[in-house]
Amino acid sequence: MKRFLHSPVASALCAALLFLPLKDLKSAVILFVFVLAGISAAPYIRKLKIPQIPFKASGLSGFLPVLTITIFALLPFALKDYYLDVLIMFGIYALLALGLNVIVGFTGQLNLGFAAFYAIGAYTYALLNTRLGLGFWPSLPIAACFASLSGLVLGVPALRLKGDYLAIVTLGFGEIVRIVLNNWDTFTKGPNGIAGIEPPYIAGFSLGKLQYYYYLVFMVVIAAVFVIRRIEFSKTGRAWLAIKENEIAASTMGIDTTAYKLYAFAFGTFWAGIAGTLFAAKMQFVSPESFTFMESVLILSMVILGGIGNVYGSILGAFILVIMPELLRDAQLYRMLILGLCLVVLMIFRPQGLIGAKDASAGR
């Protein structure tokens, strides 16, 4: 009996039975087969010794970025609108992952409410635009700075906490922001959302068309990578890493740890504010539904999947987690299941993420 409980069949059966009340019998059976196959295969896959791909930052600084940028720059000429739309969302999520990576990856402060700052950016532009008639360009820095400021407001009390406790507080903050947006009817129109947000204009020329908007997002992502990489390899970046590695040693080496954690919060949430503005201007509509806890988890998954603490890893993570659900659209029901499985498999074989931070630092 005891042996049976520890067998893959028991685990798979257990998962399937738990799944049964939520979905129909057919799904439960499919899940059973998947889990059984997965668990049974795991020891053999582990023995295969999949070669870990060495990924050097020095290689990235040469040929690869140029190639990647060229490919992405040419894509609008080849792709249908639907794919462009997906790629724009990829760009927005890449910005979010880049921002969260500063907080979680560089500084080691867990944050489970990052969608709140995304929401603050989006609603700032939505409200400035629909109520005051302010355009995209003046709103962009205002929204980014406002998100950054909210990062500071959360950071001051929250950064007294560490680890799990910090995670809980940031999670709470994320929920507070979403619930306020949902219930403050007179100001945010509650669950109905705000419609009729203008796309950006350049000299009276609308960038609302997908092709143009794609290039706008594309430029902003490149600018973000540019700035974040430079800060990473400065005294600020070193201070962040030092805090992540050993906070006590960092403080005795002259780093004001509280101040630098706050800088990381302010800097990371700044990009969330920009991503929020881009999102609002693209959709021309915002509602609290877009900024749920799941969104925060998704962004965190991107950072972890790509390789925590690695700028390119965050982008890769965003790419996979935005593109993959689209590719799996036919398997809609099992999307999250497959995604979860992929993450588990990844954690077994590459716990440091697809591009680990360590691999990158070896090339410095």
Next chain:
Amino acid sequence: MHLLDVKGVTKHFGGIKAIEDVSFKIQQESIVSIIGPNGAGKTTLFNCLTGLASVTKGSITFMDAAISGLPAHKILEAGIARTFQNIRLFSDMSAIENVMVAQHSKIKYGFASAALRTAGFRKSELETRQKAFEYLELSGIDSFADLPANSLSYGNQRRLEIARALAAEPKLILLDEPTAGMNPSETSEVMTLIKRIRELGKTVILIEHDMKLVMGISDRIVVLDHGVKISEGTPDEVRTDPMVIEAYLGKEAAH
């Protein structure tokens, strides 16, 4: 003028008296050892001196300025750096990056010049790297500059901690058991290193259990036992002090 003046420092953790009314003064460019049996309060004293623990009572004056109550990073800026008994390196960073972190408060450029990578920024970063390399050379571990700190051997990790503390360019450097777990030849290398540190015009306070090292290198020795200073003086004075012999070997041996 004394570089460091510790006056009546007391540290209680709840009911536990870790340090009780400890006073001593330290001359510039001297090597002072703090010795005592395990649990005597030596590391707690270091924590008080570097701002990691608050002082319950008493005052610490460094270069005529009161430093008790200052946060750790301010104390480093005042000119006191330290190493740790249980090594605290930034283990995933390379050796040279560890040392570069220590120069944090010396680097003047701001956020914007880093983002724009201005000429001033590039010059400053280059200087920081060069200086870091010099400190690695001084500690004899320059050949490991680009390796991750946690891949270094135990002895070299200790030396990297010393290099990192030196890179902060302190006037006073506190070494917490720098030779713990080292073999005799490594220990004598560290001894040479400590003498070189003094030649650079720095003052050293040492916590150490290796009596050969302590007696051979120290100008003065402070002996703690159960949080109380029981003796202070030159190595010869301390060696013959009955109080010290009692603390280490028991009451019978003192007579």
